[in-house]
Amino acid sequence: MRKTKIKVHIFFQLLVLTAFWSCNSGERGEEREATVGPGQIVLVFEDSVTHQFFRQRKALFKYMDDNMLPVEISFNSDESSKDLIINTKRGSLDLVYRDNSQVEFTYYLQNGDSILILEKDKKPWFESVKKESSYYTYNLELLRNTELYVKSHSKAQDFYFLWNETKTFPFELDMNEDLRRNKEEAIQGFQKELYWIDSLGKEGLISEEVKAFYISKNRMEQKKLEAYDPESLDINTQTAINSFLEKDNSLLAPRVFLDEFSELIITNQTELDSKALLDSLIASGELSSNEKSLLFHYLQKEIPYLSFKEADEVLVRYGDKLANPAQLVLLNSSNKALQGVEPDIELMGLQKSSITFEEILRQKKGKYLYVDLRAAWCIPCIKAFPASLALNEAYKSKGVEVIFLSVDDNYKFWEEVANKYDIAIPEQSFVAMNKDESEYLKALDEALIPRYLIFDPEGKLIHPNAPRPDTEEIRDFLDSLIDP
Incomplete structure (x- = not known):
């Protein structure tokens, strides 16, 4: 089951590269000396109670580092109770806050800022430690919602919430009219916000720089919203691309909003459409x-x-077109990491025979192995069994063998399912016995099943996410291996 977006566990690595934590004495933030060095932004928690609030809300901060890579900071460990020092060479950056109540705010921070983070009315509240500024400077979007909408969410956030709910859980009732109305209200809300932001600037409550950022973000958000079609429940990627590539977006680059807009476009395009778009841009x-x-x-x-x-081959073709080498390193990281992990999977086969995955690779040396990584409870996995069996039958005389590898907890249940669906094939059907301890399965992220792996005749993994067994792509790929 191909995911539109794979969750690669990289944010911790990025955090190590781009930020470090300083010691927190446990005193109130405003009573401590907030030392800010050149090229730094310091965030200080008021106290442990404030940190606990963020932790209970499953909150996170997100920003773009100087390599244009996203960094997420969660509050699920004791380390996150310490002050955060963000190192950056840029004059400013935007810090996005999200939590499980669907609340989202963008905070515009400037290099050299030292910020005290408090909890106020069940919301995050930012105050400058060292310089005088109005509350609007650091809490503009929270106060926008309070003053313009008298609620926790903006009109645009209401629309996106309804859109996502409708897409995820289709209602029996037609929601198109509600989506149309919410979209129109969101557009009107954006216009209302523009006047409000402009008035804050005229009254001297925000600087011209802060005003320019939020106005640019507002206008771009309007253009993004135009790409959402309430009738088809699809995103018009061409409309989105046209808006995204406009020349007047310099104030938003590199910003979280533009990065996520970019990701939205690619997520909703086919691979062929995205490749055609990028090849045309590169040619220009x-x-x-x-x-x-x-x-x-x-x-x-x-x-x-x-x-x-x-x-x-793809990274050689496109790598020098990326923003910087750090992006190339990141794109290479998951594959390189997986190639460096030993396949430490302990298996049990039929009649409770024990074997390791490394032993299977040695025994099957000389053959290509198509590993059907699955679970007995996984319905999409079960539906794909006939295709995997057909692939095994079609290619077994060509030096390709299908291995059924399950990640179940219950051996008896696995055996029953294997027998019921005719995949109880001696020396080709196994269940992992150490799925919680295997570093290899952790690196693979066995939660993303069904998943298909291909090993070469030397026992080396050559494809970490092979095409499904019922596709022409897998047959084309196997044919290219057998008869290059």
Whole structure:
């Protein structure tokens, strides 16, 4: 089951590269000396109670680092109770707050800022420690919702919430009219917000720089909203692309909003459409920062579904077009990490015979192995069994063998399912016995099943996300291996 977006566990690594935590004495933030060095932004929690509030809300902060890579900071560990020092060479950055109540705010921070983070009326509240500023400077979007909408969410956020609910859980009732109305209210809300932001600037409550940022973000959000079609429940990617590639987006690059807009476009395009778009942009000359963002998200989406050889070829073709070498390193990281992990899976076969996955690779040396990674409770996995069996039958005389590898907890249940669906094939059907301890399965993220792996005749993994067994793509790929 191909996911539109794979959750690659990279944010911790990015956090290590781009931020570090300083010691927190446990005193109130405003009573401590907030030392800000050159090229730094410091965020200080008021106290442990404030941190606990964020932790209970499953809150996170997100920003773009200087390599145009997203960094997420969650509050699920004791480390996150310490002050955060963000190192950046940029004059400013935007910090996005989200939590499980669907609340979202963007905070505009400037290099050298030292910010005290408080909890106020069940919402995050930012105050400058060292410089005088109005509350609007650091809490503009929260106060916008309070003053313009008298609620926790903006009109646009209401629309996106309804859109996502309708897409995820289709209602029996027709929701198109509600979506149309909410979209229109959101557009009217954006116009209302523009006047409000302008009035704050005229009254001297925000600086011209802060005003310019939020006005640019507002206008771009309007254009993004135009791409959402309440009738078809689809996103018009061409409309989105036209808005995204406009030349007047410099104040938003690199920002979280534009990065996520870029990701939205690529997520909702086919691979062929995205490739055609990027090839045409590359042919037109040097890529802009926004075009490079599209390229990065295209590669991030596609590379996990390529063989290692194909991924290397794609990165050679496009790597020098990315914003910086750090993006290339990140795109390479998951494949390189997986290639460096030993397949430490302990297995049990039929009649409770024990074997390791490494022993299977040695025994099957000389054959290509198509590993059907599945679980007995997984309905999509079960539906694909006939195709895997047909693939095994069609290619077994050509040096390809299908291995059924299950990640179940219950051996008896696995055995019953294997027998029921005719995949109880001696020396080809196994269940993992150490799925919680296996570093290899953790690296693979066995939660994303069904998943298909291909090993070469030497026992080396060559494809970490092979095409499904019922596709022409897998037969084309296997044929290219057998008869290159």
